[in-house]
Amino acid sequence: MTEYEYLFGPVPSRRMGRSLGVDLLPFKTCSLNCIFCEVGTTTVRTLTRDEYVPIDAIQKELLHWFEHDGQADFITLAGSGEPTLHTKFGQLLAFIKAQSDISTALLTNGTLFPDADVRRDAAQADVVKVSLSAGDEATFEKIHRPARNIHLQDMIDAYRLFREEFSGQLWIEVFLVAGINDSPESISRIAEITRSIRPDRVDLNTAVRPTADPTTRAVDEATLHRLAAQFNPPANVAVSFTSGPHERLPVSAAAVLAMLKRRPCSAEQITASFGAPRDVVDACLKDLTWNGLVRSIDRHGEVFFQAES
Numbered sequence: 616m617t618e619y620e621y622l623f624g625p626v627p628s629r630r631m632g633r634s635l636g637v638d639l640l641p642f643k644t645c646s647l648n649c650i651f652c653e654v655g656t657t658t659v660r661t662l663t664r665d666e667y668v669p670i671d672a673i674q675k676e677l678l679h680w681f682e683h684d685g686q687a688d689f690i691t692l693a694g695s696g697e698p699t700l701h702t703k704f705g706q707l708l709a710f711i712k713a714q715s716d717i718s719t720a721l722l723t724n725g726t727l728f729p730d731a732d733v734r735r736d737a738a739q740a741d742v743v744k745v746s747l748s749a750g751d752e753a754t755f756e757k758i759h760r761p762a763r764n765i766h767l768q769d770m771i772d773a774y775r776l777f778r779e780e781f782s783g784q785l786w787i788e789v790f791l792v793a794g795i796n797d798s799p800e801s802i803s804r805i806a807e808i809t810r811s812i813r814p815d816r817v818d819l820n821t822a823v824r825p826t827a828d829p830t831t832r833a834v835d836e837a838t839l840h841r842l843a844a845q846f847n848p849p850a851n852v853a854v855s856f857t858s859g860p861h862e863r864l865p866v867s868a869a870a871v872l873a874m875l876k877r878r879p880c881s882a883e884q885i886t887a888s889f890g891a892p893r894d895v896v897d898a899c900l901k902d903l904t905w906n907g908l909v910r911s912i913d914r915h916g917e918v919f920f921q922a923e924s
């Protein structure tokens with residue numbers, strides 16, 4: 616497998632099957648520093664937009680990937696931070712559309728959606744997934760630890776505007792943390808706001824992987840399923856991988872490391888992602904751990920592997 620700097624995967628996505636990730640930010644640049652973040656603690660917390668990584672270099676890697684692989688269900692802008700902070704993410708979506716028939720997705724925390732230019736660029740994606748995990752400003756601050764001048768109400772207003780402007784699939788992810796935003800009042804408020812935005816899909820998620828704040832507690836799966844019915848449309852519970860058997864992908868220590876740089880995974884998840892024999896994945900993980908590039912973390916009795924930053 617070719618080593619790319621900005622592309623990773625294809626990885627199994629809970630929502631999108633096989634998804635090629637495109638990383639537009641240096642680790643770890645984001646407008647939020649969510650307690651539940653699986654990428655790690657935000658080191659550059661900002662609302663300043665910039666061409667954080669050169670668009671030409673990303674496009675060059677994509678052209679190479681189209682030519683040598685080109686098989687995925689989605690190409691997803693995501694990765695080491697908030698993709699809409701990159702001033703040219705819209706240009707990149709247009710480039711992908713011009714070069715390929717693969718659907719595009721934008722995974723965003725939505726903090727920049729009050730900016731009409733960001734909404735216009737986001738509307739070029741086939742799927743836009745935004746985040747809504749609080750029903751009031753105090754909970755928003757607690758769970759997301761935002762950069763200055765980010766307000767939940769501005770984002771909600773912008774989501775409603777975007778729904779009017781965008782004809783593609785609008786998905787909302789609600790990330791629930793036990794003891795913080797899972798009270799009946801909190802859920803009811805989030806569900807009410809979600810309904811007013813009229814999304815095509817709602818996903819409920821919780822902290823099943825290692826998180827930026829290790830004290831972050833997951834909501835149990837049975838509770839998530841019970842809460843799902845309060846949403847309109849009824850929410851999907853996106854807690855575990857649903858990756859079916861994929862076609863086999865070449866696996867190497869470099870490819871595994873590229874995946875782990877973006878989010879922690881268990882050996883089972885890596886095995887499912889590559890469709891690779893477990894002993895080969897174990898050998899890659901052993902090699903990476905031995906060389907100090909990866910460490911293992913216990914999360915509720917399950918072992919995850921995470922790239923050293």
Ligand code: SF4
Binds near residue numbers: 645648653654697724
């Ligand atoms: S979860 Fe997403 S929005 Fe929150 S800090 Fe991590 S990358 Fe940023």
